[in-house]
Amino acid sequence: MESSSTSAQPKLPPDTKPLQHQVAGHIYGKSKTKFGLLQRCSTGEILKPLIDERGSREEQFYKDVFSEQASKNLRILRPFISTYLGTYEHDEIKYIVLENVIHPFIHPCVADIKIGRITYDSTASAEKVKLSREKCPTLAEIGFQLLGWEMYRSSNDSYECHDRVCGRSLTKEEILHAIAHFYGAPSMNYRENIKLILEHLTDMEQVMVKQNDLTFIATSLLIVYEGQPNEKSPNKVDVRLVDFAHVSKSKEGTETGQTDENFLFGLRNYIKHLQRLLDDEYVYVLIDKLK
Ligand SMILES: Nc1ncnc2c1ncn2[C@@H]1O[C@H](COP(=O)(O)OP(=O)(O)OP(=O)(O)O)[C@@H](O)[C@H]1O
Numbered sequence: 001m002e003s004s005s006t007s008a009q010p011k012l013p014p015d016t017k018p019l020q021h022q023v024a025g026h027i028y029g030k031s032k033t034k035f036g037l038l039q040r041c042s043t044g045e046i047l048k049p050l051i052d053e054r055g056s057r058e059e060q061f062y063k064d065v066f067s068e069q070a071s072k073n074l075r076i077l078r079p080f081i082s083t084y085l086g087t088y089e090h091d092e093i094k095y096i097v098l099e100n101v102i103h104p105f106i107h108p109c110v111a112d113i114k115i116g117r118i119t120y121d122s123t124a125s126a127e128k129v130k131l132s133r134e135k136c137p138t139l140a141e142i143g144f145q146l147l148g149w150e151m152y153r154s155s156n157d158s159y160e161c162h163d164r165v166c167g168r169s170l171t172k173e174e175i176l177h178a179i180a181h182f183y184g185a186p187s188m189n190y191r192e193n194i195k196l197i198l199e200h201l202t203d204m205e206q207v208m209v210k211q212n213d214l215t216f217i218a219t220s221l222l223i224v225y226e227g228q229p230n231e232k233s234p235n236k237v238d239v240r241l242v243d244f245a246h247v248s249k250s251k252e253g254t255e256t257g258q259t260d261e262n263f264l265f266g267l268r269n270y271i272k273h274l275q276r277l278l279d280d281e282y283v284y285v286l287i288d289k290l291k
């Protein structure tokens with residue numbers, strides 16, 4: 001696929017539009033390649049363009065996890081992954097088709113949190129390694145980075161959005177308050193949202209401890225909660241993993257595999273942040289960078 005930064009805006013396939021509520025990643029018309037995630041207007045299904053070898057690896061990952069022959073270690077991952085709905089081709093561009101996890105929400109509040117102290121794989125150039133270390137100064141200690149998040153504001157029926165530049169500029173202390181802010185602090189009942197999300201994350205942790213086939217590099221948590229719960233749309237949440245361009249077999253050529261410590265460190269530390277927010281001693285502070 002053409003990936004030149006000078007390429008014209010790719011034509012949208014029929015019945016598609018740029019993905020709504022996309023908080024990170026390649027954005028249609030804005031990314032280096034101009035390609036980005038799309039959604040079908042009629043069904044909401046996501047079309048993710050397959051770019052170079054990263055796309056092929058991601059397609060293979062979804063095929064493996066959703067194959068009828070998938071091993072138990074792969075099948076236990078399914079509840080945390082958007083359902084794979086096949087592929088689609090238009091204008092010589094191939095897309096993977098995925099369940100849109102935001103679609104069931106009326107006013108989705110969405111966050112993308114990239115997990116892992118190391119976010120480059122063994123094939124990364126020295127330059128990529130250097131860049132990824134410089135981009136996020138807190139990463140080595142924290143093990144996760146806030147790549148983008150948006151919250152619904154019912155007072156003026158709008159969305160408050162923050163991007164990866166903001167996320168990576170936050171200090172260790174600010175990250176905790178920024179997470180509280182995402183879950184609705186100080187006005188919404190952020191503790192309720194956090195409790196619901198924690199249930200999903202602790203299930204995910206158990207699955208990731210059990211599975212020792214795969215290593216997840218640069219994979220994100222996609223967290224969603226309803227921004228204006230009511231009878232029609234109760235207080236619901238969803239937690240999935242997205243972005244599998246750098247997933248690989250944990251120990252090529254062996255049967256035993258090994259636990260994905262890099263991923264687990266980041267996931268557990270995010271969980272610890274949520275638990276700290278539930279402590280009675282926690283006092284929310286609105287940080288300037290989010291004003
Ligand atoms: N299945 C999904 N349902 C709803 N939204 C999704 C889904 N998958 C991805 N998104 C949205 O798209 C964003 C980018 O997704 P993803 O990380 O897969 O893209 P990418 O272009 O590969 O990212 P990167 O540039 O980090 O490699 C997510 O942050 C989320 O907002």
Ligand SMILES: O=P(O)(O)O[C@@H]1[C@H](O)[C@H](O)[C@@H](OP(=O)(O)O)[C@H](OP(=O)(O)O)[C@H]1O
Nearest residue numbers: 025054119128132135147164217218245246
């Ligand atoms: O978040 P940023 O600052 O935009 O950084 C990008 C982000 O880390 C992407 O995940 C990565 O793609 P992969 O993880 O798929 O490698 C991309 O690499 P690239 O520049 O090589 O495309 C980075 O530039």
